Amino acid sequence: MPEQTESSNLLSVKGHVVIVTGGGKGIGRVYCQSLSHLGAKVVVADVDAESAQATAVDIRADGGEAVAVRTDVSNAASTEAMAGKAIQTFGRIDGLVNNAGLMSSLPRRPWTEIPVEEWDQVMAVNLRGLFHCCRAVFPQMKAQQKGKIINISSSRVWEGTPNRLHYTTSKAGVIGFTRALAREVGEFNISVNAITPGLTLSDAQVASTAVGYADAAVSRRAFKRPQMAGDLVGTVVFLLADASGFITGQTINVDGGGHLH
Secondary structure, three states: OOOOOOHHHOOOOOOOEEEEEOOOOHHHHHHHHHHHHOOOEEEEEEOOHHHHHHHHHHHHHOOOEEEEEEOOOOOHHHHHHHHHHHHHHHOOOOEEEEOOOOOOOOOOOOHHHOOHHHHHHHHHHHOHHHHHHHHHHHHHHHHHOOEEEEEEOOOHHHHOOOOOHHHHHHHHHHHHHHHHHHHHHHHHOEEEEEEEEOOEOOHHHHHHOOOOHHHHHHHOOOOOOOEOOHHHHHHHHHHHOHHHOOOOOOEEEEOOOOOOO
């Protein structure tokens, strides 16, 4: 029988230990800060050690609980150290937000001009990174008989957006990965879901987005405004909270009605 949860706690993440990869800056930083404001204990994992530390310091200065750990998600040993740091510091792992990814630094160009090395690098971070991170947290979640995994995909997969073929391909792979893993870990009461954000105006995205591109995205949406990082927070919190306890293997599209999935 499922656990009975008071309705007042259904959407609470208070006390939950949540790892956010790519948590040092951009959208990941917003996830970390927002989760901390809601009472979660946050593990800020980022390949950029300085940004991870800065985010954790800011959270602690604001009265929250956070620890930083330099994490290269493409490296298995690094992700195992990430999980170990979470357990050592907070004693458990309740949630993993697989947010780290390569995108904004990638040039937009035809698929015939993408170097093979760049293709492999994108797959190493955006797909193999999920594999490593999920494997790293699985033993602890299995022991707890409970855990929440959220994989960040992209709304690009619904329209096959061109000129970053490797990125779009990797984000489509995230959805297949999510569905298959959900079936493999469901018996341990671990949920695995995905989110497909639309074009979101983080600092990195603004710097890499061509003039007029964001305006075009807005024009296609039901909500006629830019998408901000905060627009994704509610869905992340819902998928980490008990309210979504019987949802797994699903993909939730959050793009202001750009794609009616």
